[in-house]
Amino acid sequence: MLATLFLQPPSFDGFDGGAGSRYQAHREVRSFWFPTWLGQPAALVPGSRLVDAPPAGLTLADVLPLARDYELVVMHTSTPSFASDIRVAQALKEENPRLLVGLVGARVAVDRAGSLSRAPAVDFVCGNEFDYTILEVAEGRPLAGIAGLSWRDPSGAVVNNPERPPLEDLDALPWVTPVYARDLRIEDYFNGYLRHPYLSLYTGRGCRSKCTFCLWPQTVGGHRYRSRSVRSVAEEIAWAKQALPQVKEFFFDDDTLTDDLPRTEGIAREMSRIGVTWSCNAKANVPRRTLEVMRDNGVHVLLVGYESGNQGILNNVKKGVRLDIARRFTEDCNDLGITIHGTFIIGLPGETRETIEETIRFACELDPHTIQVSLAAPYPGTELYRQAVEHGWLDAAHADLVDEHGVQLAPLHYPHLDHEDMHAAVERFYREFYFRPSKIAEIVGEMVRSPQMLRRRLREGVEFFQYLRARREHARGVGATT
Structure with a gap:
């Protein structure tokens, strides 16, 4: 067995390389997700070590000496971080x-030969599920x-081996949480809507939805949802509760756990039996009947991708949800006391200034507890990327999706909607949502009730305004060169 290091490489300050789907970037409010895609193979390889540099604040100088202690290093990479990686x-x-040296992740899975040609120090790259x-x-x-x-043969030529079939028996995989406990400082991971410290993991692979922008189902996990048994999930959470007693919340990061309603209800009841808060x-x-089961068995937050308040845009990206259903779902959650963190995207196909305003109004109407607003990101390997190239929407200068500081760019543009319009819309979206009197009162009340939340929200507020300032400075820089 080769001495093996799994490394999330040093990158932009605050870069969240473990983030799911399409948000690998320096966030408006600093957050870090667990490196599950590296942790899972690390659990398979005896004697390995997992190092997640960004949350730990490690620089290249910090990790470089590790190269002398190992025979194999496996690094997770992404489109935004590829050049740095x-x-x-x-x-x-x-x-x-x-x-x-090997690379894993969606970026190399969809362009193996091209990735190797740009990375002469890399010996191999992996395709879909690479555990x-x-x-x-x-x-x-x-x-x-x-x-x-x-991989490269002795002459330097790239050789593409046959594909590996998707995993079917996910219960056969070892648990990832013991790797977290062994190698990571749990307190380094946080975000704005889960209790701190939290812990995230997957209970399945794949997603039945066909959203054109979503990265993992189109590149690594596939559209068929394969899942672990409820018993396996419960046993791991029970172990983690004992091994990591500081964890206040467990987050199941499956693309959509609720694709399988009976299984979701089964997991909910097991979480209640174990006595943990989960999201x-x-x-x-x-x-509503499933939401009631979830509420009655300890669910805290649902992370919901609303994306847009315009039905035409949702249809364009194959979201598979109607606005009236989304409204009813949200009303049910509010009525049952289930917190929602809503995510929205500016710049999807069909976007106009008018549809942006529709989405802002829709978000304010729904009134989730917190929101995230992102710019449409056409990751290579997705249908959105193919459409962007075909129709000339993709700005080649923004193809890496982030700027030199890791801040998300607006890589798409349309004849009626340019980069500056979309950047400005993100800031306006946040201001119009969070600066409403009712939302201010809600947040202030939250801070008054909890000294910990007071400190957290004040820190997030500072980070948020610093992020907006960075966006404006970038926009001015773009304007000065065009």
């Missing part, structure tokens, strides 16, 4: 020329015989 790979290789692919590399097997791998992603169409 291959520089890290080069530095590690210079530190230890015998080090075998057992990495295990076989760590076992020292010849690269030529490992499914799901693209999950949810589509805005969960029936």
